[in-house]
Each structure stands twice: as structure tokens, then as C-alpha cells.
Amino acid sequence: MATKAAKELPREEHILPGSRSCAACGLMLTYRHALKALYPGKVIVTVPASCMTVLHGVYPITPVKVVCINNTFAATGASASGIVAGLKATGKKGYTVVAFAGDGGTYDIGIQALSGALERGTDFIYICYDNEGYMNTGTQRSSASPAGAITTTTPILSKLQQKKDMIAIVEAHRIPYIATASPSFPLDLYDKVRTAKEIRGPRYIEAHAPCPPGWGFPNKDLIKMGKLAVETGLHVLFEIREGKFGLTSWSLKLASKGRKKTVADYVKGQTRFRKITAEQIDRLQSFADEQWNYFLERHEKGC
Amino acid sequence: MSELYEIVWHGRGGQGAVTAAKLYTEAAYYQGFKGVSAKPTYFSERRGAPVSVHTRISSEPIRTYSNVTTPDMAVVLDDNLLEMVNVTANLREGGLLVVNSSLTPQDLGLSGPFTIALADAFHASEAAELIVEGNVLISTSILGPLAAASHLVSLENIQRAVAGKFAGKAKDRNLKALKLAFEATRVFRRKPADAVSASAR
Amino acid sequence: MSEVKIITANEAAAEAAALCRVQVIAAYPITPQTPVTEELAAMVERGDLKAEYLTVESEHSAMASIVGASQVGARVFTASSANGLLYMHEMLHWAAGSRLPVVLACVNRGVGAPWTILNDQQDSISQRDTGWIQLYCRNNQEVLDTIIQAYRIAEQTLIPVMVCYDGFVLSHTNMPVEVPSQDEVDRFLPPWQGQGLLESGRFVNLNPLILSEPRPDAQGNLMPGYMELRHRLHEDVLASLAVIHHTDEEFQEIFGRSWGGLVWRYRMDDAEHALVSMGSLALEATRAADSLRVQGLRTGVIGVRAYRPFPASALVQALAAVKTVTVFEKDVSYGYAGALATDLKAALFDAGVSVKFSGFVAGLGGRDVAAGQIVQAATDAILNEPRYGWVDVRGSST
Structure with missing residues (x-):
């Protein structure tokens, strides 16, 4: 059953006031709703070096009421495999093991360990919070950064390549559950994590996590930016369960209504796109159109 | 003084030199030697490439794993290796050379101050139906001529090692191959006494 | 009942891990470690060993996953060699820091480039400063016994242990090994009561960032900062000297075999000259010492079993009365000398022991080292000027 209203969400907060994330952090909001969906129950989170490490606090104080295991940047998938195996081998039952990594730790340095864990069929949930760059180290380019974005390692020419198709890579592992989400659509995010929790085997959720300092927009626009990404088709909300594809939430609405917003609407509110040329906007629009049409077609076919 | 016997085995990857050496050292252990070792000197896993195994058999625990340079025995699992490797170059005087071959020492161009034991291990194994994936396995049959020409380790102890390694049909076939090769061995002795010079070192 | 088997060190290592009832194994194949992983995988698939076997996609992931499994309380095992061990390097620090x-089990192999699959100890020596205990073995029996001891040491100190043995020289060489009964091992090694993350109150629960300054927790207790935790690890690695020594003694009580604890001695009682080495090379040195004695040079051997923690006082004590010390080792710290030689020289200097000291690098990339070569180098070092040198480098002068 889809959650219809925010008041239906569990009231219990697992992240307490005093987190060290930036104000208006898309990751923080993603994590908050994901934890609401993961509890009640026994949860172990494994986290690579990332913004998430900072969010989780500076020893000996943590604002998060969750067993969290830190691991190295490249190791997230393998860490989860080990935790799951260790729990099984020692007869500890009933845990949900969740890996929480950014786009750098997923698309780039962690892709090998992630692929290994998916291929081995590790029974865990992998949540990638995609803030489209190395934000923890100060906004360097990742393979998830959008074309046209200025980052500190693409400072003049902007990023020249389109975003890597991580979903296709994950899907090639034929895992039982894949979903995309956005903290701007918290009910959809909540429902997807709930769904994932009930499935066994590797589950992958990619949440598009807007980053005010990294993308260059006012804190108050966090939700707006996440929504715009969905409305333009740059980020599409869907679920793939056992190979069955379906758009969800706002993307499902757009399937019948059509998209009203353009990439130009999206980029103008973010200073990372301050040098984007008209030609680059056209190319990014084509990228969004192709992606949207591809998912729309899959939605209509149902697979 | 401790007794130390050194053996170098020459074969090709996949032929069974490593297994043969291991079985022989096991048999030597059963014979009462406290120190036995079998060190292969192969490189990557390649079928058909020349390999050698260095075996030591001693009354005392082995304290060296360096290569055997002056063996008491050389065992050659493939007679065409004789063209590539000078297996008798450093063989001790009065030592033993064992070759898997249907030919004669003259045919093989072999002569020197050592005993030569020849047996067609290949046909012995074939007769015992020791064929896996099209390859005739000679890791046990090559031990036949060794037992026939040297008293260092008895046939009984070699049989015990073979029986311990294999089970069921494989065991019967390996024991049969060993026996056939033992019986088919032709020994060309240089010295009437023991085939192996037990040099005390 | 124990049973003597003619097996390789790799088989001995796998037998040992199984006898220790390891619960999670993760490994990635690399020559010459591979047979360890194959043996264990077969044991698990046959059902002889009740454990989770993770066929990981890299060595980094092998260590990452057993770190994960250990964090939730499982007894874990892995093995590697050479570049595989180097690929683990980050996670080695992580395991010790956690x-x-x-x-x-480190099956010692030379490190590329250029490639070699053959033995030296550059791989494990390169991991010297990761905070691991490193033990070096001289034969296959010691490999089996040391792995069993390693779990006792690791679980008592909460410091990871690397059991090092020479690739091919031991890993692929068959020799007699007494394999103890499960019962004996169970008596020596109780089940691991996983002091993992799920059991709170241990400092293994190093949850997220740790800064250098001590900081009060929510209850106001001052908790160690990064530097305090590093200091504690250092102190504990030093203190593990006693644990390694006692573990070997306790092992002897049950199994009747002792490996000398931190260092072992051969013909040292009246020795004027000492050869010092690690692993199988140290055993070869015992034959060299016999020959040197025939030449009239009263020589003994010190085998270094524990390289980290460095048994400085045990070595100083063992070498206090000799006139010369000559180190042979299968590694080099480029730009200076062998790691064992420099560490040992520092220990002797600190203790005010003045000896004629030489160090030789030997046997890199599987270059065969026979006793005669050790005799030749040692004779030169004993009779002539002390020096750092290399054994058997061809086509150039050393």
C-alpha cells in the first residue's frame, strides 16, 4: 500500500538534532526517511568515507541511533557481504544490512565491490545517495556529475561527459529490486525502502540528493531542485521488481500529463551551471528526453 | 651422520611429476625416514611445460629447501625431455637414472657411471586404463621402475602411499599401473651393489 | 588423535584454519596462495567445515568483507600473496585500526614489476607498519601450529595477525606435518565470543569520525582521540610480545611442540658469530652454521619468528655475547638496506651492544639460496669489513 500523506510516516526520528551535515542536506533527508522505513527492526549500516561519515558524527558523539560500521571508500559492497556472512555464520538473525554510499563511492571507486556484492547475491540493501560529485571533499567531478556542471576539477570547461548510466550497470546484475527515489518525494522514498526491506537478495536504490553548496542554490530550494530534476526527466522515479518496470510517484503522473519543465528551467537556479552554453543545454535536454522516453517506453511495456 | 638422498624429477606440466614425487616421499616416510620433502619448481599453471620436482629423503628432519644440484637419482617422465634437459649432468656417480621409455639406453644415447632403469610407464598406465580427459596418467606407474631398481623405498610402501591417495576404481587402476611398470622394468646396472650410493652427508 | 600427513604448507594452512573453526573466509586467488583458498572452498562445499566462504572479486574486498564479518563477531580467515597483499594494504590498516x-596467511612472494611468482618477503615486509603482528615460519608444521596460535594471540590482544611463509619453498613443498585432532585444538582455542560491534562497550566500536583530540561523550566521559587510539594500538602491539611468547608455551603444553616464541636459536650456546634470518632462509642458515663451524668459525643462528612486534630485547639478549652478527633476508628497503638488518642494528645500538654487523639481501624473486652461498657471504662478513651487501647478484659487483 502506498503511503498517501506525510502524517502516515512513523513519527520516531532516528537522526537526532545536532547532525554535522550541511543545512538543507539532500542526503540527510534521504537518510531520515530511509531509516523511518527500515525501523522497527535490527539495522546495521555500513558507510564508506563520505558525507555520510560526517553526518554520522564525530566520535564519541553520534546523532544517529543506528549501528554504523565505517569502512573504506572502495569497500562498501564487500563490507556488506562480510557483515551479512558474519551474521549468518554466528547465528545472528533478523538484521537488515544497509550500505549507504554516495555517487563517488558507487559510480566510481566502489563500483567493483558493489558489482561483486550484487553478483554474489548478498542479502542487503544498497542505497546510493547521488549528489552528483565529490561533495565531502569540496565538489569535485564524479562520473555522476551532469554534463555542463562546473566542479572544482572541471573549473573552466565544465563537465564534458554525460552522467554514467549506473542503473543499467546495476540492472545487468539481474537483482530482484531496483528503484530510484528522491528526498523531494519522501513518501515514494519511504515506500521503496519499505518494499526493499521485505525482499531478499541484493536490492539497489538510487536517491537523487540535491546538495546546496555543491550545486549552488539557496538552502530553501532543496525540495524544489529535487522536484525539478524529476519534472524535467533528468531524474526519473521508478521501480524494477523482478524485471517488471513501473514509473512511480511524480514520474507516473508525468507519464500521462507530459513533462512541462525543461532542462533550462532546472539549470538556471544552480550556479554550477553558470557557464553552460546553449549548445550544452540542448545536449542535456536531449539526454533528458532520451532517458525519459526510454523509461516511458519501458513503463508502457511493463518490463 | 645422517643419510640424505636427493632426487630430481623431470616431467611436463600435467603429467604427474608432482604427484609422483609426493607419493614417493610419503612412501619414504612410511619406510621410516623422518625427513622427506618434495618441492616443485614449476611456474604458472601450464600443461605441457617442463617441470621439475626436488625431493629429499633423510633420516633427520630436512633443513634445506634449496634446489637439488647433485641428485642421487633422476627420474624422467617423458623421454623426449632428454633432448632438452641434461638430466645426467650432475647425477652422482653410482646414482640411478629412471626413464619412462620403451627404447633402450643406446637408442636414448644414455651412458655413464650410473644405473639406468627403463620402463614403459605410459603403456603400463594405458593397460591399467589410467586415462583422464584423454591424458594417460603416469604418476604412479613411473614409481614402478624406481621401486624395481632401488631399495631406498620398498614397493610395499609405495603401494601403501598409492592406496592412501586414491579410492575405488582409481585406486585399483593406479595399483595395477604401478605393478605392471614394476614388472616391465629393465635395469642396466653399472655396479652390482645397491643401485643408489647412500652418500652420508 | 593427531595424524601425520605429507602435505604442503598451503594444505597445512587450510587444515589449521578449519581446525580453528573459522566462520567466515573471503579470499581472492593469487599464486602461490591459491591452493589455500581451493582447499577451504572444497571443505566448505563438502560440508566438512561449517563456514561462509565469500568468493570476492578482489583482495581489497577480501579484507573488507572479513573486516565486516569480524565486526559482527565472526572468526575470520583470509590468505594472500604479493600484489594481492599490496592491494589489501588500505584494509590491513583498517583491520588493525578497528x-x-x-x-x-601471507604466502610470501616477490612483488611486481617486473613480475615474479616466486618467493621473497618483500610483500609482507611492505606491510610492516600496518599495525599487524607478523610471524614468520620455517616449515610446514610451524605454519599449521602458528595459525592455530595466531587466533589465540589475535583474540587476546585484538590485533590482527599475519602468518608468513615462503611461497613455493614451503607453500608447494610436501613434508610431514602432524595434524592435531579437533579435540586438541578446541582445548587450546575456545570459541570466539565475538567482541563485535553488536556487543557495545568495547572500543572496537569505533563509530564514525575520530578526531585527534580526546572528547567527552554524551555522559561527559573523556574518550580517546585519534592519537590516543594510535598510541594504544602501538602499546598493545608492543605488549603482544609477551602474549606471543606465552601462547607458544601454552601451545607446547597441549601439543608438545614449541617454536621458540619470539625468536629461536640454533647452536648459539658457544657461538661467537650469529647468523640472523627469518622463515625458511633461517633454516637454510642452520646448515651454513654447521659448515662454518667445520671451518673453525663458531657460528649459531637466530631465527626471528615475530618480526612485528620486534623482539628487540630477546634479540639483544641472544646476541649479547657474539662478536659478529650477519643478517640474511629476502627483502630490501630501497635506498638503505634490508628491513630486518636495520631494525636489528637499531636494537643493538640502543642496548649498547657493539658487534661487527653485516646485512645481506638474498633470494629475491625465487633466486635459490643454498647454504654454501650463506657460508661464503658470512665468511667474508666475519673475516673482513662489515657491510651491507647482496648475495648472488649476477653480472654486477656487490
Whole structure:
């Protein structure tokens, strides 16, 4: 059953006031709703070096009421495999093991360990919070950064390549559950994590996590930016369960209504796109159109 | 003084030199030697490439794993290796050379101050139906001529090692191959006494 | 009942891990470690060993996953060699920093480039400063016994242990090994009561960032900062000297075999000259010492079993009365000398022991080292000027 209203969400907060994330952090909001969906129950989170490490606090104080295991940047998938195996081998039952990594730790340095864990069929949930760059180290380019974005390692020419198709890579592992989400659509995010929790085997959720300092927009626009990404088709909300594809939430609405917003609407509110040329906007629009049409077609076919 | 016997085995990857050496050292252990070792000197896993195994058999625990340079025995699992490797170059005087071959020492161009034991291990194994994936396995049959020409380790102890390694049909076939090769061995002795010079070192 | 088997060190390592009832194994194949992983995988698939076997996609992931498993309280095992061990390097630091009782069999192999698959100890020596205990073995029996001891040491100290043995020289060489009964091993090694993350109150629960300054927790207790935790690890690795020594003694009580604890001695009682080495090379040195004695040079051998923690006082004590010390080792710290030689020289200097000291690098990339070569180099070092040198480098002068 889809959650219809925010008041239906569990009231219990697992992240307490005093987190060290930036104000208006898309990751923080993603994590908050994901934890609401993961509890009640026994949860172990494994986290690579990332913004998430900072969010989780500076020893000996943590604002998060969750067993969290830190691991190295490249190791997230393998860490989860080990935790799951260790729990099984020692007869500890009933845990949900969740890996929480950014786009750098997923698309780039962690892709090998992630692929290994998916291929081995590790029974865990992998949540990638995609803030489209190395934000923890100060906004360097990742393979998830959008074309046209200025980052500190693409400072003049902007990023020249389109975003890597991580979903296709994950899907090639034929895992039982894949979903995309956005903290701007918290009910959809909540429902997807709930769904994932009930499935066994590797589950992958990619949440598009807007980053005010990294993308260059006012804190108050966090939700707006996440929504715009969905409305333009740059980020599409869907679920793939056992190979069955379906758009969800706002993307499902757009399937019948059509998209009203353009990439130009999206980029103008973010200073990372301050040098984007008209030609680059056209190319990014084509990228969004192709992606949207591809998912729309899959939605209509149902697979 | 401790007794130390050194053996170098020459074969090709996949032929069974490593297994043969291991079985022989096991048999030597059963014979009462406290120190036995079998060190292969192969490189990557390649079928058909020349390999050698260095075996030591001693009354005392082995304290060296360096290569055997002056063996008491050389065992050659493939007679065409004789063209590539000078297996008798450093063989001790009065030592033993064992070759898997249907030919004669003259045919093989072999002569020197050592005993030569020849047996067609290949046909012995074939007769015992020791064929896996099209390859005739000679890791046990090559031990036949060794037992026939040297008293260092008895046939009984070699049989015990073979029986311990294999089970069921494989065991019967390996024991049969060993026996056939033992019986088919032709020994060309240089010295009437023991085939192996037990040099005390 | 124990049973003597003619097996390789790799088989001995796998037998040992199984006898220790390891619960999670993760490994990635690399020559010459491969047979360890194959043996264990077969044991698990046959059902002889009740454990989770993770066929990981890299060595980094092998260590990452057993670190994960150890963090939730499982007894874990892995093995690697050479570039595989180097690929683990980051995770080796992580395992030690997380204070996890991980045991790793390092099947020593030279490091590329250029490629070699053959033996030296450059791989494990390169991991010297990761906070692991490193033990070096001289034969296959010691490999089996040391892995069993390693779990006792690791679980008592919460420091990971690397059991090192020479690739091919031991890993692929068959020799008699007394394999103890499960019962004996169970008596020596009780089940690991996983002091993992799920059991709170241990400092292994190093949850997220740790800064250098001590900081009060929510209850106002001052908790160690990064530097305090590093200091504690250092102190504990030093203190593990006693644990390694006692573990070997306790092992002897049950199994009747002792390996000398931190260092072992051969013909040292009246020795004027000492050869010092690690692993199988140290055993070869015992034959060299016999020959040197025939030449009239009263020589003994010190085998270094524990390289980290460095048994400085045990070595100083063992070498206090000799006139010369000559180190032979299968590694080099480029730009200076062998790691064992420099460490030992520092220990002797600190203790005010003045000896004629030489160090030789030998046997890199599987270059065969026979006793005669050790005799030749040692004779030169004993009779002539002390020096750092290399054994058997061809086509150039050393």
C-alpha cells in the first residue's frame, strides 16, 4: 500500500538534532526517511568515507541511533557481504544490512565491490545517495556529475561527459529490486525502502540528493531542485521488481500529463551551471528526453 | 651422520611429476625416514611445460629447501625431455637414472657411471586404463621402475602411499599401473651393489 | 588423535584454519596462495567445515568483507600473496585500526614489476607498519601450529595477525606435518565470543569520525582521540610480545611442540658469530652454521619468528655475547638496506651492544639460496669489513 500523506510516516526520528551535515542536506533527508522505513527492526549500516561519515558524527558523539560500521571508500559492497556472512555464520538473525554510499563511492571507486556484492547475491540493501560529485571533499567531478556542471576539477570547461548510466550497470546484475527515489518525494522514498526491506537478495536504490553548496542554490530550494530534476526527466522515479518496470510517484503522473519543465528551467537556479552554453543545454535536454522516453517506453511495456 | 638422498624429477606440466614425487616421499616416510620433502619448481599453471620436482629423503628432519644440484637419482617422465634437459649432468656417480621409455639406453644415447632403469610407464598406465580427459596418467606407474631398481623405498610402501591417495576404481587402476611398470622394468646396472650410493652427508 | 600427513604448507594452512573453526573466509586467488583458498572452498562445499566462504572479486574486498564479518563477531580467515597483499594494504590498516582479531596467511612472494611468482618477503615486509603482528615460519608444521596460535594471540590482544611463509619453498613443498585432532585444538582455542560491534562497550566500536583530540561523550566521559587510539594500538602491539611468547608455551603444553616464541636459536650456546634470518632462509642458515663451524668459525643462528612486534630485547639478549652478527633476508628497503638488518642494528645500538654487523639481501624473486652461498657471504662478513651487501647478484659487483 502506498503511503498517501506525510502524517502516515512513523513519527520516531532516528537522526537526532545536532547532525554535522550541511543545512538543507539532500542526503540527510534521504537518510531520515530511509531509516523511518527500515525501523522497527535490527539495522546495521555500513558507510564508506563520505558525507555520510560526517553526518554520522564525530566520535564519541553520534546523532544517529543506528549501528554504523565505517569502512573504506572502495569497500562498501564487500563490507556488506562480510557483515551479512558474519551474521549468518554466528547465528545472528533478523538484521537488515544497509550500505549507504554516495555517487563517488558507487559510480566510481566502489563500483567493483558493489558489482561483486550484487553478483554474489548478498542479502542487503544498497542505497546510493547521488549528489552528483565529490561533495565531502569540496565538489569535485564524479562520473555522476551532469554534463555542463562546473566542479572544482572541471573549473573552466565544465563537465564534458554525460552522467554514467549506473542503473543499467546495476540492472545487468539481474537483482530482484531496483528503484530510484528522491528526498523531494519522501513518501515514494519511504515506500521503496519499505518494499526493499521485505525482499531478499541484493536490492539497489538510487536517491537523487540535491546538495546546496555543491550545486549552488539557496538552502530553501532543496525540495524544489529535487522536484525539478524529476519534472524535467533528468531524474526519473521508478521501480524494477523482478524485471517488471513501473514509473512511480511524480514520474507516473508525468507519464500521462507530459513533462512541462525543461532542462533550462532546472539549470538556471544552480550556479554550477553558470557557464553552460546553449549548445550544452540542448545536449542535456536531449539526454533528458532520451532517458525519459526510454523509461516511458519501458513503463508502457511493463518490463 | 645422517643419510640424505636427493632426487630430481623431470616431467611436463600435467603429467604427474608432482604427484609422483609426493607419493614417493610419503612412501619414504612410511619406510621410516623422518625427513622427506618434495618441492616443485614449476611456474604458472601450464600443461605441457617442463617441470621439475626436488625431493629429499633423510633420516633427520630436512633443513634445506634449496634446489637439488647433485641428485642421487633422476627420474624422467617423458623421454623426449632428454633432448632438452641434461638430466645426467650432475647425477652422482653410482646414482640411478629412471626413464619412462620403451627404447633402450643406446637408442636414448644414455651412458655413464650410473644405473639406468627403463620402463614403459605410459603403456603400463594405458593397460591399467589410467586415462583422464584423454591424458594417460603416469604418476604412479613411473614409481614402478624406481621401486624395481632401488631399495631406498620398498614397493610395499609405495603401494601403501598409492592406496592412501586414491579410492575405488582409481585406486585399483593406479595399483595395477604401478605393478605392471614394476614388472616391465629393465635395469642396466653399472655396479652390482645397491643401485643408489647412500652418500652420508 | 593427531595424524601425520605429507602435505604442503598451503594444505597445512587450510587444515589449521578449519581446525580453528573459522566462520567466515573471503579470499581472492593469487599464486602461490591459491591452493589455500581451493582447499577451504572444497571443505566448505563438502560440508566438512561449517563456514561462509565469500568468493570476492578482489583482495581489497577480501579484507573488507572479513573486516565486516569480524565486526559482527565472526572468526575470520583470509590468505594472500604479493600484489594481492599490496592491494589489501588500505584494509590491513583498517583491520588493525578497528582492533579486529583477523588472521591472514601471507604466502610470501616477490612483488611486481617486473613480475615474479616466486618467493621473497618483500610483500609482507611492505606491510610492516600496518599495525599487524607478523610471524614468520620455517616449515610446514610451524605454519599449521602458528595459525592455530595466531587466533589465540589475535583474540587476546585484538590485533590482527599475519602468518608468513615462503611461497613455493614451503607453500608447494610436501613434508610431514602432524595434524592435531579437533579435540586438541578446541582445548587450546575456545570459541570466539565475538567482541563485535553488536556487543557495545568495547572500543572496537569505533563509530564514525575520530578526531585527534580526546572528547567527552554524551555522559561527559573523556574518550580517546585519534592519537590516543594510535598510541594504544602501538602499546598493545608492543605488549603482544609477551602474549606471543606465552601462547607458544601454552601451545607446547597441549601439543608438545614449541617454536621458540619470539625468536629461536640454533647452536648459539658457544657461538661467537650469529647468523640472523627469518622463515625458511633461517633454516637454510642452520646448515651454513654447521659448515662454518667445520671451518673453525663458531657460528649459531637466530631465527626471528615475530618480526612485528620486534623482539628487540630477546634479540639483544641472544646476541649479547657474539662478536659478529650477519643478517640474511629476502627483502630490501630501497635506498638503505634490508628491513630486518636495520631494525636489528637499531636494537643493538640502543642496548649498547657493539658487534661487527653485516646485512645481506638474498633470494629475491625465487633466486635459490643454498647454504654454501650463506657460508661464503658470512665468511667474508666475519673475516673482513662489515657491510651491507647482496648475495648472488649476477653480472654486477656487490
